[in-house]
Amino acid sequence: MLTKKFDPLKKKIFQVLDHEGNIVDEKLVPKIDDETLLKMYKTMLLGRVADTKALQYQRQGRMLTYAPIKGQEAAQVAPVAALEKKDWMVPAFREMAGMMYKGASLEKLYLYWYGNEEGNHFDEELRILPISVPIASQVNHAAGVAYAAKYKGDKEVALVFVGDGGTSHGEFHEGLNFAAVTESPLVVVIQNNQWAISTPREAQTKAQNLASKAIGYGIPGILVDGNDPLAMYAAVKEARQNALDGQGPTLIEALTYRLGPHTTSDDPTIYRDDKELKHWEARDPIIRFKKYLIDKKLLTEEEDEKLQKEYNDYSNKTFKKVEKSGLVPLDDVFNYTYETLPKDLQKQLSDYKTYLESEGK
Amino acid sequence: MLTKKFDPLKKKIFQVLDHEGNIVDEKLVPKIDDETLLKMYKTMLLGRVADTKALQYQRQGRMLTYAPIKGQEAAQVAPVAALEKKDWMVPAFREMAGMMYKGASLEKLYLYWYGNEEGNHFDEELRILPISVPIASQVNHAAGVAYAAKYKGDKEVALVFVGDGGTSHGEFHEGLNFAAVTESPLVVVIQNNQWAISTPREAQTKAQNLASKAIGYGIPGILVDGNDPLAMYAAVKEARQNALDGQGPTLIEALTYRLGPHTTSDDPTIYRDDKELKHWEARDPIIRFKKYLIDKKLLTEEEDEKLQKEYNDYSNKTFKKVEKSGLVPLDDVFNYTYETLPKDLQKQLSDYKTYLESEGK
Amino acid sequence: MAVETILSAINKTLFEQMEKDDSIVVFGEDVGFEGGVFRATKGLQQKFGKKRSFDSPLAESAIIGGAIGMAVNGLKPVVEIQFSGFMFPGYNQIVTHAARYRNRTRGLHTVPMVIRMPYGGGIRALEHHSESLETLFASIPGLKVVIPSTPYDAKGLLTSAIQDPDPVIFMEPKRLYRAFKQELPDKEIKVQIGKAKTLKKGDDITVVAWGSLVREAEKAIKGLEDEGINVELIDLRTIQPYDKEAIAESVKKTGRLLVVHEAVKSFGPGAEIISMINEEAFLYLEAPPTRLTGFVITIPLPKGEHHFIITPEQIRSKIKELMAF
Amino acid sequence: MAVETILSAINKTLFEQMEKDDSIVVFGEDVGFEGGVFRATKGLQQKFGKKRSFDSPLAESAIIGGAIGMAVNGLKPVVEIQFSGFMFPGYNQIVTHAARYRNRTRGLHTVPMVIRMPYGGGIRALEHHSESLETLFASIPGLKVVIPSTPYDAKGLLTSAIQDPDPVIFMEPKRLYRAFKQELPDKEIKVQIGKAKTLKKGDDITVVAWGSLVREAEKAIKGLEDEGINVELIDLRTIQPYDKEAIAESVKKTGRLLVVHEAVKSFGPGAEIISMINEEAFLYLEAPPTRLTGFVITIPLPKGEHHFIITPEQIRSKIKELMAF
Numbered sequence A, B: 001m002l003t004k005k006f007d008p009l010k011k012k013i014f015q016v017l018d019h020e021g022n023i024v025d026e027k028l029v030p031k032i033d034d035e036t037l038l039k040m041y042k043t044m045l046l047g048r049v050a051d052t053k054a055l056q057y058q059r060q061g062r063m064l065t066y067a068p069i070k071g072q073e074a075a076q077v078a079p080v081a082a083l084e085k086k087d088w089m090v091p092a093f094r095e096m097a098g099m100m101y102k103g104a105s106l107e108k109l110y111l112y113w114y115g116n117e118e119g120n121h122f123d124e125e126l127r128i129l130p131i132s133v134p135i136a137s138q139v140n141h142a143a144g145v146a147y148a149a150k151y152k153g154d155k156e157v158a159l160v161f162v163g164d165g166g167t168s169h170g171e172f173h174e175g176l177n178f179a180a181v182t183e184s185p186l187v188v189v190i191q192n193n194q195w196a197i198s199t200p201r202e203a204q205t206k207a208q209n210l211a212s213k214a215i216g217y218g219i220p221g222i223l224v225d226g227n228d229p230l231a232m233y234a235a236v237k238e239a240r241q242n243a244l245d246g247q248g249p250t251l252i253e254a255l256t257y258r259l260g261p262h263t264t265s266d267d268p269t270i271y272r273d274d275k276e277l278k279h280w281e282a283r284d285p286i287i288r289f290k291k292y293l294i295d296k297k298l299l300t301e302e303e304d305e306k307l308q309k310e311y312n313d314y315s316n317k318t319f320k321k322v323e324k325s326g327l328v329p330l331d332d333v334f335n336y337t338y339e340t341l342p343k344d345l346q347k348q349l350s351d352y353k354t355y356l357e358s359e360g361k
Numbered sequence C, D: 001m002a003v004e005t006i007l008s009a010i011n012k013t014l015f016e017q018m019e020k021d022d023s024i025v026v027f028g029e030d031v032g033f034e035g036g037v038f039r040a041t042k043g044l045q046q047k048f049g050k051k052r053s054f055d056s057p058l059a060e061s062a063i064i065g066g067a068i069g070m071a072v073n074g075l076k077p078v079v080e081i082q083f084s085g086f087m088f089p090g091y092n093q094i095v096t097h098a099a100r101y102r103n104r105t106r107g108l109h110t111v112p113m114v115i116r117m118p119y120g121g122g123i124r125a126l127e128h129h130s131e132s133l134e135t136l137f138a139s140i141p142g143l144k145v146v147i148p149s150t151p152y153d154a155k156g157l158l159t160s161a162i163q164d165p166d167p168v169i170f171m172e173p174k175r176l177y178r179a180f181k182q183e184l185p186d187k188e189i190k191v192q193i194g195k196a197k198t199l200k201k202g203d204d205i206t207v208v209a210w211g212s213l214v215r216e217a218e219k220a221i222k223g224l225e226d227e228g229i230n231v232e233l234i235d236l237r238t239i240q241p242y243d244k245e246a247i248a249e250s251v252k253k254t255g256r257l258l259v260v261h262e263a264v265k266s267f268g269p270g271a272e273i274i275s276m277i278n279e280e281a282f283l284y285l286e287a288p289p290t291r292l293t294g295f296v297i298t299i300p301l302p303k304g305e306h307h308f309i310i311t312p313e314q315i316r317s318k319i320k321e322l323m324a325f
C-alpha cells in the first residue's frame, strides 16, 4: 500500500519520476499501457496550449475571466486517467485538462469561460459534474455521488478535486467526514498549488501538510509529487481500488504549483517572487513527462512540436467557433430554473418580450 | 509534555485517578491546592444535585426543556478549574456545572432553562459567553475571543466546549483551523459523551478518536479520561500554558458519558442498552473523586451527605425563586434587538400596546 | 382509511413512497435508528435497512450537499433538517447548488430532492427551534416551498414533493404535528404544488395564511358571520411558486386582504403577497392590504414567546379594523 | 479635499478609522498582503501590521464567527467577504449569532462589527459574483444593512457603520467601484444609517433605488421633465432599518411609486417597500406601487446577463407606464 509506505506524518513524498524525468524507483512505476501514456501526455499538452491561448484571448478582450491551469496538468490529468469510464469526475474550477481527459470538449470548456452556461452541459455519459465555484462545496456532492454509486451496487467511484485553500473550508471537512463514515467510494485530490489567490499555503493551516488531514477522518492520506504524472496515476489507481473494495475515501495531496495568475483578474507579481516561480518552472510536469516518453521511445521532439502546432490551431479554431456562438437567447435564461416554467415566470418572460417589442428591439 | 506522552494515534488515554479513585501514577498528579480540590468537588456535586432536581422540575411540568449533565461533571468542572479568572469560557449548552465553577449562579442557569434570556446575562467580569445552541458554531467565537486576547497582549485564554457530535461540523473545522493558524490562545475540550442525541460516536466519524483530529490543524491533541478530574485539570493546565506561550490551541478529548437523556424531550432507552449505562455508572466521576478526597482526608462521608442536603435545599430554593420571576416583560423582547430601538420597532411595540389596551389586557 | 395526525401522515407517506420507489433514501441527524427527534421517520430503517434510512453525522452541509450528489447520481433523497433554525449551515448548499444545478448545467444534471424541516413557534422550545424562515427559501429562484396545515395536505403535498423533478423545501408546522387528526385514504394521494385551498368562501375580506396560523385564523373567523363579516379564508399551502390567481380572484371579490404569518414582518412573505395584489387587483382594493405578522425581533424564549405568537383575537381584531376602513 | 472613487473612498476610510481606533482589525480572504481582490484594503497591512490586517484562511464561518468573538472581547472587526455570493457559508454566523448576541445576552455581550461585501451584477463575472442578496440580510432582526451609491456616501456610511454599536452589513455596488469620482473632505465624515437621500425633487412619481441602480435611474429620468414628468428620486442608502418617512412623504405628494432593484422580484426588497406604502399612504395612491426588478431566475453568466440587467430605458418605460395609469 502506497499510503502505508508514504506516511504523510513522516513528510514522505511519493514520487516515481524525478524533476528531470528519470525513474526514481523502477518498482514504483505503475502499469500504464503506451496508448494511455500518450493520451495523458497529449491531454496535458493540449491543456497547456489551450490555456496559453485562453490567456491571450482574454488579454485581447475576447474571453472573459479565466482560471489558468499552467503547471497543474499532471495533477489533474493523471488522476482522471486512472479512472474508468463509468467513474464520476467532480471538478472544482481549475481542471480544464482533467475534464478534457474525461471527455469534455475544449469547445465546451472555452464556452464556459466565455460566459455561457452551455459550457457546463457535457454529454451525460461522460459523468462530469459542472464547474463548482463555491470553494469546497463540491466535496459534499462527490460524497453523495459516491454514496449513490455504492447504494446502487455499481462498481464506480467519484473523484473530486479541491484546492489547498479549499481544505480550510467547513464543506471540505463535512464532505470528507461523510464519505469516510459511510465508506463511500470517493477519491479526493487536493491540487495544492501553494496559493489560494494571494494567500499562501502557510496562511491556510498550521498542519504540516494537507494529506495529514486524512487522519481526522480515519482514512488513508498520501503526499504526492503532483507534477509527476506516474506517481499521481499510481496513487489514484490504488485509492480507486480501495474505494471499490469498500475501504472508503483516500485523501491525496498533489504538490504542484500554479505557474500563472489565479485568474485573468489577478496579478501574482504583487504577492510572490520570481525565485519561487523559477523553482517551480524547473519542475514543470510537461517537460518531465516529455523526457520520460522520449526516453521510452513513445515520442520524438518532432512529433511533440507537431502536436503543439496542431493544438495551437485547434485552440484557435475552437475559440473562433465559440465566439460565433454569441449571446445566450432570452428563453434560455428562464427555461432551466424549474423543469416547467411556473406561470409567474412565464408572465415575467412574456411581459419582457412585449416591452422589447415596444422598444423595437 | 502530556500531549507528547499520550499520543492519540497510539490510543493512549491520559488518566491520573482510576475508576476506583486510586492514583495511577503519582508523578502525573497535578498540583492543586486543597481549597481548589474541594471547590471542584463541591461544584461537581452541586451540578449533580441541581441537575437531578432540574429533571424533576421538568417532569412536574415546572421547568422547560432541559439538557442534563449527569456523568459529565468532571469533564466540564476540571477544565474551568484550571483557568484563571480573566480567562474566557465559551460553553456549548451542556456545561451547567462548568459554568457554575466559572461563577455563573445556579439561579441564572435555571432561569435559562426556564425559558428566559436573562439566564444568559452573567456578570461581565465572569467572562462567560452565552449558551450556544447551533452546534459547534461557538468554536469560531472562541477562536475570535482568543485572537483578541492575544491582540491586546492580555495574558488570557479562551476555553471552549464542544460535543462529539459537534466535531463533525464544518464550524468545528473552521474554528480550530483559524485558531491554530493564528496561534491564538485557545483550549478546546470535546466532551465526548459517546452520543449526539441518538447518534453514536461511531456514526459521527471513522477517525479512531476525536483527539487525533488535532493533526489536521497542526496542533497537539490528547485523549483524556473525562471522568477523571485530576487528568482533565492537568491536561487543560498544560494546554493553557502552551496557549499563553504562543503555541496556539490544544485539542482535548474528554472521554465521558451522558448518564441521562439528551434533553428532557429525549428517551434514551430507545437507542442504547442498559449494559452500556451500567458500564459507565461504574465510572461515575463523582464517586471516584469523592473516594480520592476522602482518602486525602479533605472530605468525610458525613460532610458529603450534608453537602448533598444543602445543595438539594439550595436547588429547591433557587428554583422557587426562578419560578417567581414569571413572564418576560413585553418591552424586554423588543429592547435588545438593537442598541437603540428603531422607529419601526417602536411603532410595532406601541401599536401592540394599543391593541392590548383595546382588548382590556 | 386510517386516522392520522400530520406527523403520522408524513411517516406513512414516507413508507408508502419508499415502498414504491427504490431510489428514495431518507437521512439526517437521528433520522435512522430512532426515527428522528419527532419520530417522523420512525420504523423506516427497521423496514428498509440502513442503506435507505440512516443517521448522518451532525453536519447540515453534508446532509444537503450529499443529497445533491445522490440526486445527480440517480437517487431521490428526502432529508430531514432537525429544526428549520438549523438549516443555516446547509443554506449554502441549498442556494448555491440545489436551486441552481438545473440551470447551471442547462438541464443536464437535476437535483430532485426534498428537504423536510419542522418550523414555527408556539411549542415553548429553546433558541433556534421556533423560527419561520420561509422567506429565505421562497426568495431563491429554483426552489419550491411547501407548507401543509392538515394531515391530508401533509400526505398529498409530501407525495407531490417526492415526485417533483425539482428540489422542494417541505416545511412542517410542528405546532400542529399532533394537534388534530383526519381520516386519510390508505392509498397514494397528491396535492398539487402551487395550488392554494379556499377553506371558507366569503365576500367581505380575504385572509391568507399557512401552516399553524391557518388553524388560528379558523378560530378567529368563527362567529364573525354573525357579526356580519364574511371572511374568505385561503390556506396558501405552497409559498413558492404560490397561487396568485386564487388570492387575486378572491381580493377582486372582497376588496380587502389580510395576510397572517409568523415570520417577521420586514421583508417577510406577506410583503410579496401584498405587492402582488397591488399589481393584480389595485383597482379593486377598498382598504390597504395588510399584514399581521411576527414582530421584527428574535422570537423570544418561552417566557416571552406569548408576546410574539399571533392569537385568534389579534386576527379578528385586524379583520374588524380592515372592515371598518 | 481629494478626488475619490467608491473604492478609494472605502480604502481611505479604513485608513482613517484604523488610525483613530486601535481596536479595529480588518481581515478576510486575501485582505492582508495584497489588500483584497479589489484592493479595498490595500496598504493596511503594510501600515498597521499583520495583527490588524491579515489574510484569513478560506473559511467564511471562521471569518464571521471569529469576528463575533473578537467583538465580544473588545475589538472592532471590519471583515470582508470576497463577493456577496460567498457569504452563504458564513450566513449561519450572521443570522444565528451576530444578529442575536445582544438579545440573547440581554445586552451583556454585543458584537459591533462590519461585514463588507461587493455585490451586484453588470461586471461580466463568473457564477456567484453578481447576486443582489440584500433581502437575506434585511429580513433578519438585529442586522443593519447599508448600500452606498457614491464615494461620499461610501465614506460617510462606512464611518457610521464602523462606529455603530450593532453589526452592520455593508454592501458595495462593485459595478460603481471605479465608475466615477467625487471630491471628498480629508476629514472624517458621517452619513446617518437609516436616512435616505432625495437626489431630485419632483411631484409626479417617486422612484426608489439603491446601489448601482441609482445611477441608472438618474440616467433614466434625464430629460423626462421636458416630457412633463417630474420624478422624485430617492437613494435609499440604508435597506434596514430603512427610511419609511422619506418614501411615505414623497409618495403622499406624488401618488405614484416605482421601486427599482436588481434583486429578484419574488419576496424581494421592493415588496417590503410597497407593503409599507400600502400601510402608510394607501389613500394617496394614484397608481399601483410597482417594482422593476431582477427576474426570478439565477442571474445569468455574462453572455446572457444583458437580459437581466435593468436599463435606464426600462426604468423610463415603467415610469411612463405608471404615469399613464
Ligand SMILES: Cc1ncc(C[n+]2csc(CCOP(=O)(O)OP(=O)(O)O)c2C)c(N)n1
Pocket: A094, A133, A134, A135, A162, A163, A164, A165, A166, A167, A191, A193, A195, A196, A197, A258, A262, D029, D058, D082, D086, D089
Ligand atoms: C466559498 C468561497 N469563498 C470565496 C471564494 C472566492 N475564491 C475563488 S478561488 C479562491 C481561492 C481558491 O484557492 P484554492 O482552493 O487553493 O484553489 P486554487 O485557486 O489555488 O485552484 C477564492 C477565495 C469562492 N469561490 N468560494
Ligand SMILES: Cc1ncc(C[n+]2csc(CCOP(=O)(O)OP(=O)(O)O)c2C)c(N)n1
Pocket: B094, B133, B134, B135, B162, B163, B164, B165, B166, B167, B191, B193, B195, B196, B197, B258, B262, C029, C058, C082, C086, C089
Ligand atoms: C447546527 C445544529 N444542528 C442540529 C442541532 C440539533 N441538536 C441539538 S444537540 C444535538 C446533538 C449534539 O451532540 P454533541 O455535539 O455530541 O453534544 P451533546 O448533546 O452530546 O452534549 C443536535 C443534533 C443543533 N443544535 N445545531
Ligand SMILES: [Mg+2]
Pocket: A163, A164, A165, A191, A192, A193, A194, A195, A196, A197
Ligand atoms: Mg490553491
Ligand SMILES: [Mg+2]
Pocket: B163, B164, B165, B191, B192, B193, B194, B195, B196, B197
Ligand atoms: Mg455528545
